Amino acid sequence: MLNVEGLGFNYKTRKVLEQIHFGLKPGEVLAILGPNGVGKSTLLRCINTIHPPATGTIFVDGEEVLSLEKHEVAKRIGYVPQRSEAGKLTAYDAILLGRKPHIGWNIKEKDHKIVESIIMKLELDKLALRYINEMSGGELQRVAIARALVQEPKLLLLDEPTSSLDLKKQLEILRTVRQVVKDNRVSAVITMHDINLALRFADRYIFLKDGNIFAHGGHEIVVPETIEQVYGVSATVEELNGFRIVVPNEE
Amino acid sequence: MEFIEGKMDELKEDTLPLAYTGYIRKKISFMIISSILLFLLLIYSIAVGAANISFTNVMAALFGYDVGNVSTIIWNIRLPRALTAIVSGIGLSVAGVALQSILRNPLGSPYTLGISHAAAFGAAFSVIVLGSGSMRSTGADAVMLNNPYMTTAVAFCFSMIATFILIAIARYRSASPEVMILTGVALASLFTAGTMFLQYFADDVQLAAVVFWTFGDVGRADWGDLGILTAVTIPSMVYFLLNRWNYNAIDAGDETAKGLGVNVEKVRLWGMLVASLMTAFVVAFLGVIGFVGLVCPHIARKFVGDEQRFLLPASCLTGGLLLLSADTAARLMLAPHELPVAILTAFMGAPLFLYLLIRGYQH
Numbered sequence: 001m002l003n004v005e006g007l008g009f010n011y012k013t014r015k016v017l018e019q020i021h022f023g024l025k026p027g028e029v030l031a032i033l034g035p036n037g038v039g040k041s042t043l044l045r046c047i048n049t050i051h052p053p054a055t056g057t058i059f060v061d062g063e064e065v066l067s068l069e070k071h072e073v074a075k076r077i078g079y080v081p082q083r084s085e086a087g088k089l090t091a092y093d094a095i096l097l098g099r100k101p102h103i104g105w106n107i108k109e110k111d112h113k114i115v116e117s118i119i120m121k122l123e124l125d126k127l128a129l130r131y132i133n134e135m136s137g138g139e140l141q142r143v144a145i146a147r148a149l150v151q152e153p154k155l156l157l158l159d160e161p162t163s164s165l166d167l168k169k170q171l172e173i174l175r176t177v178r179q180v181v182k183d184n185r186v187s188a189v190i191t192m193h194d195i196n197l198a199l200r201f202a203d204r205y206i207f208l209k210d211g212n213i214f215a216h217g218g219h220e221i222v223v224p225e226t227i228e229q230v231y232g233v234s235a236t237v238e239e240l241n242g243f244r245i246v247v248p249n250e251e
Numbered sequence: 252m253e254f255i256e257g258k259m260d261e262l263k264e265d266t267l268p269l270a271y272t273g274y275i276r277k278k279i280s281f282m283i284i285s286s287i288l289l290f291l292l293l294i295y296s297i298a299v300g301a302a303n304i305s306f307t308n309v310m311a312a313l314f315g316y317d318v319g320n321v322s323t324i325i326w327n328i329r330l331p332r333a334l335t336a337i338v339s340g341i342g343l344s345v346a347g348v349a350l351q352s353i354l355r356n357p358l359g360s361p362y363t364l365g366i367s368h369a370a371a372f373g374a375a376f377s378v379i380v381l382g383s384g385s386m387r388s389t390g391a392d393a394v395m396l397n398n399p400y401m402t403t404a405v406a407f408c409f410s411m412i413a414t415f416i417l418i419a420i421a422r423y424r425s426a427s428p429e430v431m432i433l434t435g436v437a438l439a440s441l442f443t444a445g446t447m448f449l450q451y452f453a454d455d456v457q458l459a460a461v462v463f464w465t466f467g468d469v470g471r472a473d474w475g476d477l478g479i480l481t482a483v484t485i486p487s488m489v490y491f492l493l494n495r496w497n498y499n500a501i502d503a504g505d506e507t508a509k510g511l512g513v514n515v516e517k518v519r520l521w522g523m524l525v526a527s528l529m530t531a532f533v534v535a536f537l538g539v540i541g542f543v544g545l546v547c548p549h550i551a552r553k554f555v556g557d558e559q560r561f562l563l564p565a566s567c568l569t570g571g572l573l574l575l576s577a578d579t580a581a582r583l584m585l586a587p588h589e590l591p592v593a594i595l596t597a598f599m600g601a602p603l604f605l606y607l608l609i610r611g612y613q614h
Contacts, residue, residue, distance in 0.1 A: 050509045074512030081506035085355065087557035089502075092271055097503060100496050100511045116267055125267055129274055131556070144507070151511070 001026045001187045002047075002155050007056035009039070009046050016042050018211045020056065024155075024204065026185040029178055031198035033191075034208035035231055040191035041082070043208070044157045047189065048077045061154045074101035078148030079157045084140070086133040091124060091143045094132050098150035111150075118149045122176055138169035145173070149180060156181070156188040162197060170194075174201040195222065195246045219244055278561045281554045285568040289337070292572065296336075296579040297329045301587050335472040335480065336578040336592070337571040339533045340543055342484040344570025346526035347544025348551070348563060349491045352498040353522040354421065355505075356431050357607060360544030361530035362600075364417055364431065365438025366410045367541065370527075370534035371465060372442040372449075373409030377402045379449050403479075407531035413438050414527040418520060467540030467593030469578050476536045487529045488567060494518060495559040502557060540574070540593045542600020547573050549603065573599075 007020040016039045024030050032040045045051040047058055049065055058065045060076050068076075078098070086094075095118065099111040119128050122142055127135070132143055141161055148156055158177065162170040174190075178201050181188045192198045198205065205221055207214040207230045214230055215221045227235040227246060234249045298309045304321050312318045312325040343361060350359035361367045381401065420434050446465070450458050472480065491498075497518045500508035508515050533540065550573070551565035574592065577599065581590040 048510060050506070069512075070509075070514055071512035074510065077510075079506075079510030081504065081510065083504060084507045085502060085504040087502050088552060089499075089556050089558040090271075090274065092267075092274075093499075093556075093558045094503065097496070097499050097511065100500055100513070103496060112268065119267065128267055129270055147503075147507075148510070157510075 001028075001061060002189070003057075003059040004047065005057045005059075007043075007046060007053045007058065009042055009051060009053045011042075016211055017046065017053070020213055022206060022213065022216055024187045024189065026154075026187055027182050028203045029181055029188045029190065029201060030204040030206060031190050031192050031202035032206050032208065033193075033195060033198060033230070034214075038208045039211055040208060041159050044079070044159050044189065044191060047155075048079045048157055049073050050079070071101040074151060076153055077155045077157060078151040078153035080141075080144045080148045080159065080161060082159045082163065084144050086135065086140055088131050088133050090129050091132055091135070091139075091146075092119070092128045094143050095119065095124075095146045095150055098147035101151060114150050114152065118146050121180070122146050122149075137164045138166070138173070141165065141169075141173055142176070145177065154186055156186060158188065158190045160191050160193065163193065170197060171200075177201070195227070196243075199244045199246070222246065278555045278565070282561070282565055282568060285565070285572060289568060289572050289575070292575055292579070293333055293337070296333045296575055297325055299579065300324075300329065300582055331472060331474050331477050332470050332578070333575060335477050335537070336469040336575040338477065338480050338484050339469060339537055339540065340547070340570035340572070340574030341567045342480065342487065342529045342533050342570075343540060343543040343574070344547035344551075344566045345484075345488050345491050345563065346529045347570075348548035348559075348566040349494075349498065349522050350526050350544070351548055352502055352559065353519045354417075354431055355501065357549070358432050358545070358604070360542070360548075361526065362539070362541040362543075363545055363604070364413070364435040365442065366413050366417075366527055366530050367534055367539045368439040368442040368446075369413035370406040370410040370531045371539045372445045373406035373531070374402050374535045375446050375449050375465070376409070377405035379453055381405065403532055403535040406535040407528060409442070410527040410531040410534070411524070413442070414523050418523060421519075465538055466591035467534075467538035467596075468591035469537055469540075469574070470589060470591075471538075472536055480532055480536060483529060483532045487525050488563075490525050491522070492563055494522065495563055498522075498559045498563075502559070538591070538593065540596055542596050542604065543570060543574055546596075546600045546603050549607070 002024040004020055004022050007017060008015070009017040020043065032043060034040055042051060046053040052066065063076070065073050065076065092115065096107065096111065096115050099107065099114065103111065119125055122145065124142060124146060127139055132140060135143070145158070145161065156177070161173055161177070165173065174197065177188055177190070180186070190202070199219065199222060204218060206216050207221070207226055209230050215226050222237060222244060224235055224237055227233060227237070236247050236249060238245055238247065294306065294309055298304045298306060302324060304324070308318050308321045309325065312322045347360035350361065350364065351357055416438060417431070417434055420430065424430050450462070497508070497513050500511045500513045501515060501518065505515050547570040548562070548566045550569045551562055555561040555565045574596070577595045578592040581592045581595045584590060
């Protein structure tokens with residue numbers, strides 16, 4: 001599904017990302033972890049070519065995205081940035097905007113059908129005709145995810161989708177994303193700060209350190225040594241109620 | 252991947268599509284009602300004035316029957332004036348709504364960003380220094396543009412200078428409301444100072460003429476001017492309408508827009524170029540008419556929301572309506588004297604500007 005080979009990105013003369021290699025299968029959720037400023041968000045923007053990478057190739061579903069037109073990329077990759085602006089328009093219209101890469105002169109019946117089905121799937125029907133500038137952070141985030149889904153992407157990129165949400169909303173959002181990924185056999189790459197939340201919802205993990213991949217794999221790579229090396233925090237990793245959890249040893 | 256396959260059955264006859272259709276219908280009704288109002292206002296505006304003309308005579312004259320003097324008044328004075336108000340109202344308003352979107356700034360408009368002042372300076376420069384117009388010290392028609400193309404071209408060049416300064420600052424600092432409006436203030440005072448400099452060296456007849464001329468007035472356009480204005484307004488309007496989904500995407504944030512495949516920088520640059528061109532033409536022919544580009548989009552937002560598919564056409568309608576009603580009022584208020592419409596739009600626009608500041612500028 002997603003194949004990243006030798007990706008590198010420089011900001012002015014500073015190397016931000018170097019030699020990033022990884023792959024992702026359909027139906028899998030990948031969590032990108034690492035300290036602030038390590039380049040997690042930059043990696044997402046490189047993958048959907050908002051920041052064209054300096055080196056490397058990115059294949060989505062067998063196609064090299066760097067050689068595609070912008071709107072062709074948008075048909076394959078749905079991107080939910082950390083923040084989106086909210087004007088006085090309904091959730092329905094905000095989600096309909098996700099059809100932009102597919103829209104020619106005007107909206108077709110099919111566009112409405114897709115929007116309606118995603119609204120039902122994300123249980124947004126009660127909110128559909130409310131103005132998004134009157135919505136809470138969690139509701140707005142679900143609208144943004146719905147907008148990315150109506151793009152009918154093969155790959156979803158979410159930049160810290162849970163950062164400003166309460167515990168319940170965090171779980172809801174990630175549950176929705178995982179459900180959509182499994183049901184539609186797409187892939188998702190999510191940048192996160194909360195390792196424990198990642199451990200509940202992701203299938204694969206990448207720890208970034210100094211612009212490189214420090215560790216890459218399944219649950220088994222989330223061990224005290226990795227946490228210590230990447231974050232500089234000594235931690236214990238334990239199993240609780242069937243979930244792996246990371247508990248810092250320091251106060 | 253097919254998101255909808257097999258899921259359509261679940262939708263059944265649910266209420267959402269119906270409710271959405273109803274919601275859309277409301278916006279369309281607003282536009283139909285505005286169009287009807289605009290037409291009625293046009294007839295009214297032609298009928299009233301120094302010589303009141305009956306409705307039947309107005310209609311008769313408009314349909315080409317010869318009603319003597321009435322036909323002359325309508326065809327030579329009132330109709331071009333009313334149509335100019337509508338066309339320039341549309342042009343300023345649509346430029347304003349596009350600027351508000353591409354700068355993601357509710358205070359954006361040709362006037363608040365200083366583009367109008369730059370165009371005014373350019374036009375004054377062309378008239379006084381390059382001699383593209385001759386002056387008469389009568390209020391009614393202070394400036395005859397001998398060479399409207401040169402005046403407009405120079406006005407356009409200066410409005411472009413202002414635009415490029417705005418784009419550069421938006422890029423290197425930010426396009427935040429504060430930065431953009433302060434840049435607008437700086438540009439407006441710079442170009443106003445430039446115009447004053449020219450006025451200082453003008454003789455008294457020229458000075459009087461330029462002062463009259465800077466009061467924006469739709470009464471000075473004849474059929475030829477109106478033709479040129481229309482020829483600029485319609486393509487600009489179509490251009491902005493074609494970009495409605497791009498503007499919707501930019502309204503959702505630059506990052507979201509880029510994720511949707513929009514070339515944000517390109518859309519922003521071209522949008523500003525077209526808005527400046529539109530402004531330059533209006534200013535070159537009519538003078539500075541402030542606040543129309545700011546107020547009319549916000550009136551439209553009140554009724555149809557921020558969705559560009561409806562906001563753009565609705566802003567055109569409110570633009571035409573507002574400028575025509577303002578001009579009609581300006582003609583009647585102190586009759587038989589006719590006020591330049593810009594004085595009235597400033598009286599209406601400034602309070603709204605303050606209201607937006609007080610309410611906080613959420614887009």
